[in-house]
Amino acid sequence: MxxxxxxxxxxxxxxxxxxxxxxxxxxxxxxxxxxxxxxxxxxxxxxxxxxxxxxxxxxxxxxxxxxxxxxxxxxxxxxxxxxxxxxxxxxxxxxxxxxxxxxxxxxxxxxxxxxxxxxxxxxxxxxxxxxxxxxxxxxxxxxxxxxxxxxxxxxxxxxxxxxxxxxxxxxxxxxxxxxxxxxxxxxxxxxxxxxxxxxxxxxxxxxxxxxxxxGLKPVFDFKNLRPIPLNNYFYIIILGIVLGIFGVAFNKCIFKSQELYAKQKWLSPEARPIIAFIISGVVGLTLPQVLGGGHEIIGSLVNYSFPLKVLLILLIVKFFFTMVSFGCGAPGGIFLPLLVIGGLIGISYGDLIKGLFGFNQSYINNLIILGMAGYFAATVKSPITGCVLITEMTGSFSHLLSLSLVCLTAYVTADIMKSKPIYEVLLKKFLNKNVSEFQCEEGNKEIIEIAVCMGSTLDGKKIKEVKWPDQCLLVSVKRGAEEIIPKGNTSICVGDYLVVLANEKDIDYVKEHLCLLAEK
The missing domain is CATH 1.10.3080.10 (Clc chloride channel)
Known part of the structure; x- marks a missing residue:
């Protein structure tokens, strides 16, 4: 065959x-x-x-x-x-x-x-x-x-x-x-x-x-929101810093919750979700608003006014309930819960600065949107996705400037605190936990594309000057609409895409090695 x-x-x-x-x-x-x-x-x-x-x-x-x-x-x-x-x-x-x-x-x-x-x-x-x-x-x-x-x-x-x-x-x-x-x-x-x-x-x-x-309605229906005036953008920067700090805390707590479950040697892995299910039963009887992803919470925050104490209770319970639910390894995501937590942080921050500095009440709902976007950017470390996602989920394009600012600030804050992207860490944990040999057929090949970044090791070098991994073959260099057959004297430019052929079993090593050359 x-x-x-x-x-x-x-x-x-x-x-x-x-x-x-x-x-x-x-x-x-x-x-x-x-x-x-x-x-x-x-x-x-x-x-x-x-x-x-x-x-x-x-x-x-x-x-x-x-x-x-x-x-x-x-x-x-x-x-x-x-x-x-x-x-x-x-x-x-x-x-x-x-x-x-x-x-x-x-x-x-x-x-x-x-x-x-x-x-x-x-x-x-x-x-x-x-x-x-x-x-x-x-x-x-x-x-x-x-x-x-x-x-x-x-x-x-x-x-x-x-x-x-x-x-x-x-x-x-x-x-x-x-x-x-x-x-x-x-x-x-x-x-x-x-x-x-x-x-x-x-x-x-x-x-x-x-x-x-x-239907065509966005996931979150925010009505009649006016953009926050430019002279209030200082509050947005502070919010971004707060979200960055809380985003780092979210990631660390997620990892700790997984470790806490793993340390319970008396509890078999298949029995771990039982703990989360029983806690869910308690939460459902005492604070059913935090059940599930929490979509209804955002709708309630937009349409009703809550005292700061209630907001803080919702925030704390939702935060720790998410840790319990996700930590056990149950099938489910964290996007929606973390967006809800970010929204709660945003509106709580708005209530606080309204009381302390007289922040305009009519702009507080904007902080829900900014809270969701900034918290996502700090946690997932994908600021562009955060901006676009919240824009589409709210159906509002009038907040792009403030969204970009809060996402950038939260991302930089998390980066300064040396927080790693949550999915990158979760992947490493999964690989360590489920140690299995990657199966591949002998002779299988794969092609990968590597983008050359400005200031990288490859930028401006000729192909013959680069120490390429032994396990790969440079097939072509894509420059815009042009596809160049690589030769020793071919210069590599910023924005080029290197098309590389490698054995399937070596693809991980080759990709990591080439990314280091092309990005740093």
Whole structure:
């Protein structure tokens, strides 16, 4: 049987698949959109059911023991799902990054089934988890499925995985542009034109499918908001610093919560979600507003006025409940909970400066938006995605300047505090926990694109002057619309894309080595 990942086949398809990969991206976007629509609908019904059950228990106390038993069984089922399919645990975004980087493999249909079922059970219990992580991973799994069904080469399959991840985020939040930027900035970590066009095709298609079911309204409906005047931008800078500090704290607490669960040797890994499920039962009876992702909290903050004490209680409980829920490894994301926490920080900060410095009440709701964006930028370390995501989720383009400022300030603050991107750390933890040899067929090849940055080691050098890794071959240099056949005297310029061929088993080492040359 001929190996489709041999050198001849890969180089031939690389020069002929640019239009085809866009069409395949549309297919991935369509099926990802349908899947995420089903997932969102199931989560909404599950959360509504959970809130109904908790309200019913307050009227009929004898139902509480029955519900506790159901929660224990639900937590155990989720634990078994995680044990049978470790790739379905947690957010799923680190796993997708690991697959694209060549560090992990997954069985696409098993991941879809496990993530879908596990996520619905978790939200049905009320855990503080979001839909975006599972949506990204399930979209990526759809991309891999399309690649496997049509027997595409490895490099093409990875493009489809990235486009599926983009489509998943687009459908989760009605945010197609954020899906594309997230795929480039966080998942692929490369602003490749092919990745961008494929991801854009998938995101637009997925968002179109999603809007046919959920309508054209943005996820968060902020009405009649006026931009904050320029003479108040000092408050935005201070807010950015506060969000940066709290973002670092969020990351550290997430990691500590995982370590705390792991230290409980008496508790088997599949039993860990039971703890979170039981705590969810307590929270559901005492403060049901913080159940689930927390979408309703943002709506309430916009439409109603709350005392500062109430805001702080919601903030503290939501924060620690998210730690408990995510730390156990249950299938679910952290985007929505962290956005809600950021919004609560923003409005609490607004109430504080209103009382101390007379900040205009009519601009306080703007701080909810800024809080969400800045907190995302500090936690995920993806400021561009943060700006675009919140812009699309709120449907307002009048806050771009203030959004950019708060995201930049929060990002720089987190960077000064040497905080690492949360998904990068979670991927390392996942790899250390699930030590398995990456399986690949002998002779399989892959192609990667590396962008040359200004001031990097490669900038201005001739190809013969560079010490290239032994395990790779420089196939071509893309400069704008021109594709150059590399020779020893060919100079490398800023903005060039180096097209490199390598063995599949060496791809991780080659990519890391070349990124160091091209970026630093």
């Amino acid at each position: 001929t190996n489709i990942n041999n050198t001849k086949n890969i180089l031939y398809k690389w020069n002929n698949f640019k239009l085809k990969i866009i069409l395949e991206g549309i297919i991935v976007g369509f099926f990802s959109g349908l899947l995420i629509v089903s997932y969102r609908y199931a989560l909404e019904k599950a959360l509504s059911f959970a809130k109904y059950i908790y309200a019913l228990q307050l009227k009929n106390i004898f139902l509480i023991p029955i519900w506790v038993i159901i929660l224990v069984i639900g937590g155990w089922i989720v634990g078994i799902i995680m044990k049978k399919e470790p790739m379905a645990s947690g957010s799923g975004i680190p796993q997708v990054e690991g697959i694209v980087a060549g560090k992990l493999t997954m069985n696409w249909w098993k991941v879809i089934l496990a993530k879908f079922l596990g996520g619905v059970i978790c939200i049905g219990a009320g855990l503080s988890l979001g839909r975006e992580g599972p949506s990204v991973q399930m979209g990526a799994a759809v991309g891999q499925g399309v690649g496997r069904i049509f027997k595409r080469i490895k490099v093409e399959e990875k493009f489809l995985i990235t486009s599926g991840a983009s489509a998943g985020l687009a459908a989760a939040f009605n945010a197609p542009l954020a899906g594309v930027i997230f795929a480039l900035e966080e998942v692929h970590k490369n602003f490749s034109p092919i990745v961008m066009t494929t991801a854009l095709a998938a995101s637009i298609t997925s968002d179109f499918v999603c809007k046919n079911f959920f």
